[in-house]
Amino acid sequence: MIRVKIELSYDGSDFHGWQIQSNAVSVQGTVKEALRELFGEEVPTAGCSRTDAGVHAKYFVCHADLPRAFPWEKFPLAVNALLPDSIAVLRASPAPEGFHARFSCKGKTYRYRIYNERIRDPFEEKRAYFFPRPLSAEAMHQSAQAFVGEHDFAAFMASGSEVTDTVRTVYAASVERRGSVVEFSVTGNGFLYNMVRIMAGTLISEQMGKLSRSIPEIISLRDRTLAGITVPPQGLYLEKVFY
Amino acid sequence: MIRVKIELSYDGSDFHGWQIQSNAVSVQGTVKEALRELFGEEVPTAGCSRTDAGVHAKYFVCHADLPRAFPWEKFPLAVNALLPDSIAVLRASPAPEGFHARFSCKGKTYRYRIYNERIRDPFEEKRAYFFPRPLSAEAMHQSAQAFVGEHDFAAFMASGSEVTDTVRTVYAASVERRGSVVEFSVTGNGFLYNMVRIMAGTLISEQMGKLSRSIPEIISLRDRTLAGITVPPQGLYLEKVFY
Numbered sequence: 034m035i036r037v038k039i040e041l042s043y044d045g046s047d048f049h050g051w052q053i054q055s056n057a058v059s060v061q062g063t064v065k066e067a068l069r070e071l072f073g074e075e076v077p078t079a080g081c082s083r084t085d086a087g088v089h090a091k092y093f094v095c096h097a098d099l100p101r102a103f104p105w106e107k108f109p110l111a112v113n114a115l116l117p118d119s120i121a122v123l124r125a126s127p128a129p130e131g132f133h134a135r136f137s138c139k140g141k142t143y144r145y146r147i148y149n150e151r152i153r154d155p156f157e158e159k160r161a162y163f164f165p166r167p168l169s170a171e172a173m174h175q176s177a178q179a180f181v182g183e184h185d186f187a188a189f190m191a192s193g194s195e196v197t198d199t200v201r202t203v204y205a206a207s208v209e210r211r212g213s214v215v216e217f218s219v220t221g222n223g224f225l226y227n228m229v230r231i232m233a234g235t236l237i238s239e240q241m242g243k244l245s246r247s248i249p250e251i252i253s254l255r256d257r258t259l260a261g262i263t264v265p266p267q268g269l270y271l272e273k274v275f276y
Numbered sequence: 277m278i279r280v281k282i283e284l285s286y287d288g289s290d291f292h293g294w295q296i297q298s299n300a301v302s303v304q305g306t307v308k309e310a311l312r313e314l315f316g317e318e319v320p321t322a323g324c325s326r327t328d329a330g331v332h333a334k335y336f337v338c339h340a341d342l343p344r345a346f347p348w349e350k351f352p353l354a355v356n357a358l359l360p361d362s363i364a365v366l367r368a369s370p371a372p373e374g375f376h377a378r379f380s381c382k383g384k385t386y387r388y389r390i391y392n393e394r395i396r397d398p399f400e401e402k403r404a405y406f407f408p409r410p411l412s413a414e415a416m417h418q419s420a421q422a423f424v425g426e427h428d429f430a431a432f433m434a435s436g437s438e439v440t441d442t443v444r445t446v447y448a449a450s451v452e453r454r455g456s457v458v459e460f461s462v463t464g465n466g467f468l469y470n471m472v473r474i475m476a477g478t479l480i481s482e483q484m485g486k487l488s489r490s491i492p493e494i495i496s497l498r499d500r501t502l503a504g505i506t507v508p509p510q511g512l513y514l515e516k517v518f519y
Contacts, residue, residue, distance in 0.1 A: 042397065042398050042399075043398050044398040044399050044401065089399075091399075109395055110394075110395070113395065113396065118396060118398065118401040118406075119398045119401055120398055121395055121396050121397065121398050122395075123395055152352055152353070152356065152364055152365075152366055153356065153361060153364050154285065154364065155285050155286050155287040155361065155362045155363055155364050156285075156287050156332075156334075156403075158287065158361040158362055160399075163361075
């Protein structure tokens with residue numbers, strides 16, 4: 034058995050997230066099927082995180098326990114030939130001793146893209162959240178600095194999540210405008226369920242004057258109902274994964 | 277009856293081109309349906325050009341003969357509310373006297389996008405032609421200059437087309453690399469069926485050493501079989517329309 038680290042990228046539009054499911058098409062299920070075809074047997078895999086339906090990954094890491102070695106430089110093209118065009122293996126290499134795609138992960142960077150013009154752009158339909166009222170990226174950037182540091186992010190977790198330790202460290206947060214798109218980027222050691230989408234939604238809700246409290250107060254009160262909307266999945270991209 | 281000039285944009289991935297068809301979903305049919313809902317009656321329309329299935333338009337012009345006036349600044353949002361997200365009306369204004377979206381058109385700019393890396397990008401799947409062997413944008417740019425001027429482009433027309441006057445004027449042609457994408461842009465007074473896709477394919481075929489003649493010779497010999505491949509529709513964008 035050889036554990037291989039697989040770096041990939043996928044357009045999440047047509048998938049019900051990374052995680053394998055019995056009744057829906059997932060990225061993991063699709064990758065496992067390609068590996069099964071290539072190696073002739075079931076291949077165990079694990080991803081660096083779950084992603085929700087419609088969420089994208091510019092960069093994602095999984096590991097796979099293969100029954101035998103493979104010329105690694107040819108691995109991406111061999112697997113890509115068996116995958117749909119919406120998933121691409123970028124690189125593969127033997128995993129370091131003790132490596133686990135999820136448990137060895139030290140941090141991640143997510144990006145949330147908001148298409149912020151009065152009239153929508155058909156090419157951003159499944160690639161960004163269309164929000165037509167004007168946003169100030171500068172003001173959002175200032176507000177986002179409140180996320181930086183070690184905090185209990187219970188207010189920024191989808192209700193119903195079973196996670197009990199809601200303390201996470203955010204290393205950096207920024208908002209900038211690139212033409213018609215406002216981009217929120219956040220790097221942290223881990224993220225709660227829907228955390229990035231609620232953070233982005235809270236920055237937008239604040240701009241619209243819809244928050245009754247400041248973001249530092251919302252963090253300290255640990256109350257989901259004080260934070261903003263959960264913005265939709267198609268604007269969210271996993272960008273980087275650190276080990 | 278009021279003739280209105282409608283400027284729009286669409287992602288062609290899910291459409292069988294602009295032109296209305298009885299048995300397939302077209303952009304024109306979808307726009308006509310939205311106008312019928314808004315005005316309560318059938319609205320005649322005409323587009324600036326046909327586009328093929330899967331071809332995109334960053335910018336497209338059609339005219340529509342409406343039964344009554346409308347507050348034009350509100351027209352885009354009103355129609356967009358009735359259209360799928362893959363089509364957006366950008367602007368609408370009363371058409372000048374004698375205006376016809378197709379017959380008044382003086383020229384167009386098309387762009388053809390080639391994703392030129394060894395490994396594909398899932399986000400370019402329906403937005404560019406994936407071509408993994410290295411291309412020199414500089415050499416392609418030099419070759420593309422042969423298209424500029426008034427020429428008989430019979431060699432660059434899909435066989436089976438019924439057009440008999442195959443003389444067109446190309447005002448400008450350029451190729452440049454933007455990161456991983458090689459872009460071919462061409463502006464002319466009119467284009468034959470598949471002309472831009474055969475031009476782009478011929479520039480690629482030349483790079484691969486697959487042409488037996490130079491591009492000026494292919495033009496003057498008027499023989500489709502001497503030109504290169506017809507590259508696929510998803511890389512093609514209508515960019516500008518001149519009146």
